[in-house]
Amino acid sequence: MGAALLAAWWGAHANGMFPTGTVPAPDEVWRAFVGEVENGRLFDDIVASLYRVAFGYVGACLTAVPLGLVLGRSSGARAALLPWINFFRTLSPIAWIPFAIIWFGIGDPPAIFIIFLATFFQIALATAAASASVPKVYYRVAEDLGLRRGEILFQITLPAIMPHLLTALRVAIGVAWMVVVAAEMIAVRSGLGFLIIDARNGLRMDLVVVGMITIGAIGVLLDFAFARLARARSVRWGFDR
Numbered sequence: 001m002g003a004a005l006l007a008a009w010w011g012a013h014a015n016g017m018f019p020t021g022t023v024p025a026p027d028e029v030w031r032a033f034v035g036e037v038e039n040g041r042l043f044d045d046i047v048a049s050l051y052r053v054a055f056g057y058v059g060a061c062l063t064a065v066p067l068g069l070v071l072g073r074s075s076g077a078r079a080a081l082l083p084w085i086n087f088f089r090t091l092s093p094i095a096w097i098p099f100a101i102i103w104f105g106i107g108d109p110p111a112i113f114i115i116f117l118a119t120f121f122q123i124a125l126a127t128a129a130a131s132a133s134v135p136k137v138y139y140r141v142a143e144d145l146g147l148r149r150g151e152i153l154f155q156i157t158l159p160a161i162m163p164h165l166l167t168a169l170r171v172a173i174g175v176a177w178m179v180v181v182a183a184e185m186i187a188v189r190s191g192l193g194f195l196i197i198d199a200r201n202g203l204r205m206d207l208v209v210v211g212m213i214t215i216g217a218i219g220v221l222l223d224f225a226f227a228r229l230a231r232a233r234s235v236r237w238g239f240d241r
Contacts, residue, residue: 024206029213032206041195042214049180049191050218052108056115057176061169064120068127069157078128089121093179097186111183111191118179119172126168130161163230170226177219 024032036042071078071085093114100110134157142152158165184193192211199207 024209028206029209032204033210033213036207036210042210045190045192045195045211046214046218048188049177049184049193052111052184052188052191053115053173053176053180055108056112056180057119057173059112060116060119060123060172060176064123065127065165068124069131069153071124071128072131072134073157078132082125082128085121085124088117089125093118094182097183100183101187107188110187111180114183114187115176115179119176122175123168123172126171127161127165130164130168131157133164134160166226166230170223170230173222173226174219177215177222181215 033042067081071081096114096117097110100113104110104113138156138160139152142156147155180191181193181196184191185197188194192215196208196211199205199211
């Protein structure tokens with residue numbers, strides 16, 4: 001499939017199907033890629049983007065999962081908080097960029113903040129839904145066995161929701177990766193998003209394509225890693241092994 005796409009790209013360029021200067025040839029993109037690797041800029045931009053994603057995404061997980069567990073077990077908390085969570089979840093994270101820049105200035109903090117917002121609400125909702133779906137008989141048995149709240153959380157609730165939670169986290173990491181690219185086009189001066197916007201301003205369409213391919217490749221790797229984690233036998237509690 002990849003070879004067919006590459007051949008189609010090359011053939012379309014050789015036959016002048018694209019307006020002049022808009023779509024580079026594959027060999028031009030390859031030379032640009034080699035140049036970015038040799039001067040170290042591509043590696044630096046990848047590290048910068050992954051750094052922002054890691055901080056925003058992990059921060060969202062550490063706060064959204066506990067909130068989701070509370071929402072799943074408490075009808076009062078759901079009634080009070082779910083309308084607000086759904087409201088903010090529907091807002092595009094890109095709409096927060098002006099506020100992020102005003103509040104945090106230029107640099108890593110606004111991009112991390114945008115990633116946090118983009119993933120927090122969906123992780124919280126997914127965790128709440130998974131927690132609420134745990135059969136109540138599990139908790140009755142745990143109470144009969146005299147398990148304390150902490151033991152119920154770590155021995156019953158989290159193992160039971162882990163497959164669903166990992167699926168939600170897999171979706172969320174994809175969202176985080178897309179959002180960081182958009183944030184870097186506006187709020188920072190490094191990263192793969194900035195590479196693309198800087199290359200566009202310099203009319204370096206070959207570098208634009210290099211950035212796009214790199215973003216797609218890393219996105220595929222992140223999704224693959226989470227997919228493998230979700231299929232691990234150790235997290236398939238309550239499912240056929």
